[in-house]
Amino acid sequence: MPPNYSVSEENYIKSIHYLQQVNEAVSTSALAEHLNAKPASITEMLKKLQAKGLLLYNPYKTFRLSKEGNKVALIIIRRHRLWEFFLVDKLQFSWEEVHEVAEELEHVRSKKLIDKLDAFLSYPKFDPHGDPIPDANGKINIQQQLPLSRLPLNKQAVITAVQDQSSELLSFLSSLNIVIGTRLEIKRRLAFDNSLEIKCRNKQAVNISEQVAKAIQVNPL
Amino acid sequence: MPPNYSVSEENYIKSIHYLQQVNEAVSTSALAEHLNAKPASITEMLKKLQAKGLLLYNPYKTFRLSKEGNKVALIIIRRHRLWEFFLVDKLQFSWEEVHEVAEELEHVRSKKLIDKLDAFLSYPKFDPHGDPIPDANGKINIQQQLPLSRLPLNKQAVITAVQDQSSELLSFLSSLNIVIGTRLEIKRRLAFDNSLEIKCRNKQAVNISEQVAKAIQVNPL
DNA sequence: TAAATTTTTTAGGTTTGCCTAAAAATTAAT
DNA sequence: ATTAATTTTTAGGCAAACCTAAAAAATTTA
Ligand SMILES: [Mn+2]
Ligand SMILES: [Mn+2]
Ligand SMILES: [Mn+2]
Ligand SMILES: [Mn+2]
Numbered sequence A, B: 001m002p003p004n005y006s007v008s009e010e011n012y013i014k015s016i017h018y019l020q021q022v023n024e025a026v027s028t029s030a031l032a033e034h035l036n037a038k039p040a041s042i043t044e045m046l047k048k049l050q051a052k053g054l055l056l057y058n059p060y061k062t063f064r065l066s067k068e069g070n071k072v073a074l075i076i077i078r079r080h081r082l083w084e085f086f087l088v089d090k091l092q093f094s095w096e097e098v099h100e101v102a103e104e105l106e107h108v109r110s111k112k113l114i115d116k117l118d119a120f121l122s123y124p125k126f127d128p129h130g131d132p133i134p135d136a137n138g139k140i141n142i143q144q145q146l147p148l149s150r151l152p153l154n155k156q157a158v159i160t161a162v163q164d165q166s167s168e169l170l171s172f173l174s175s176l177n178i179v180i181g182t183r184l185e186i187k188r189r190l191a192f193d194n195s196l197e198i199k200c201r202n203k204q205a206v207n208i209s210e211q212v213a214k215a216i217q218v219n220p221l
Numbered sequence C: 001t002a003a004a005t006t007t008t009t010t011a012g013g014t015t016t017g018c019c020t021a022a023a024a025a026t027t028a029a030t
Numbered sequence D: 001a002t003t004a005a006t007t008t009t010t011a012g013g014c015a016a017a018c019c020t021a022a023a024a025a026a027t028t029t030a
Helices: A007-022 A028-035 A039-051 A067-089 A098-105 A111-120 A167-175 A210-215 B007-022 B028-035 B039-051 B067-089 B098-105 B111-120 B167-175 B210-215
Strands: A055-057 A063-065 A157-162 A183-189 A196-200 A206-208 A216-220 B055-057 B063-065 B157-162 B183-189 B196-200 B206-208 B216-220
Touching (some): A007 A028, A007 A039, A007 A063, A039 A055, A067 A098, B007 B028, B007 B039, B007 B063, B028 B039, B039 B055, B063 B067, B067 B098, B067 B111, B167 B210
Antiparallel strands (some): A055 A063, A157 A183, A157 A216, B055 B063, B157 B183, B183 B196
């Protein structure tokens, strides 16, 4: 029987996993920022996670999840994203509302529950933000994906994910009818601010900033 | 915005509510037993709940939920029973398995989540054990109900609930094909141990003990 | 390379929720 | 009505997670 971790431990593991993706080396202060806690609290938890074999930790230097820690992270991410899918697909929550509720639901620790939920939802591959859902073994099905900011001019692509999950950005994109699955291409790139003019099939071209373009992941066709 | 209560506080409130149903006056030791905690811990929490206006408490005597405390209890019970219904009806959990998982899910505090779940499930009136589900205002639709042990001889009745939710009892009843909705009558009552001989439509009569009969709630026709 | 700055850890508190053991109040038995 | 037994509360601790302030280490700047 795999050990169970506290809600706090799970949130730390998930945040460390997230920061590792973005930027290999994780620092105490970055994690403190991300978890809205003070660095002193982080250090304490790092020692606890290391003692439990979830973390490889060099005091005063950096740290990263161990193999076991990574496995745990993927289980939590699986729970989070399956619940998000459920909330949108079955309960008619909107895109922007689900994150907060899923943040709580993800801590209900029952493998049977999650595997049955997965089956009930017909084994979805992506959550409502386009992020991939790990399978029951923690495996993620990767697909070619890059930020819209790096898509070549006039190349067709499909939106697969929106990285930043702030309500503001999601609402903005919704208002432009830009959702997961939308097909688009870049018509022009303004050199001086790297903003993009993008065009969806039959729709008018719209302008988006470099920051927004970086947060949108696409799959070139 | 209604205040939020901790998981521990919610479990105390729910247990006090439960013990009040069974036996008006609640004692520290009974609650300690029910919550698997020591009496000293109970006293501490009683003071906290009283300070928050959820409990009417006379030290060294008894206590009961205040009006507000009762309202909170019904919200938690609503969450618990809706999740149980969801687990059985949508995720194909069996009767006996749901309680433990619902015990965790009931603490996800989002009114919107529960009200949308209720709608998704088409506003069920009873949970899988036959217990009534309070509506969004905490109202319970009552129906005439009494323990099978008090049903008169040869009077037809429908099973509406099973009080005790231990896995053992539920499995036992399942094996006898006794479920919520089963119609039955009592053919004989053995005076020396109060065991009952019960008969379901077209089926062979079976014997059940007084304890089991007390745990089964029925609605006389 | 030495000093200044920033980052991280350690030391010492707080709150919540639990515990054991002792004291106080209530209830039951002579 | 005392005394005995039981129940409840109080007192004093402990672990988990958080905090602030001070010390230590690492990094940057001069
Ligand atoms: Mn969370
Ligand atoms: Mn998501
Ligand atoms: Mn519970
Ligand atoms: Mn139930």
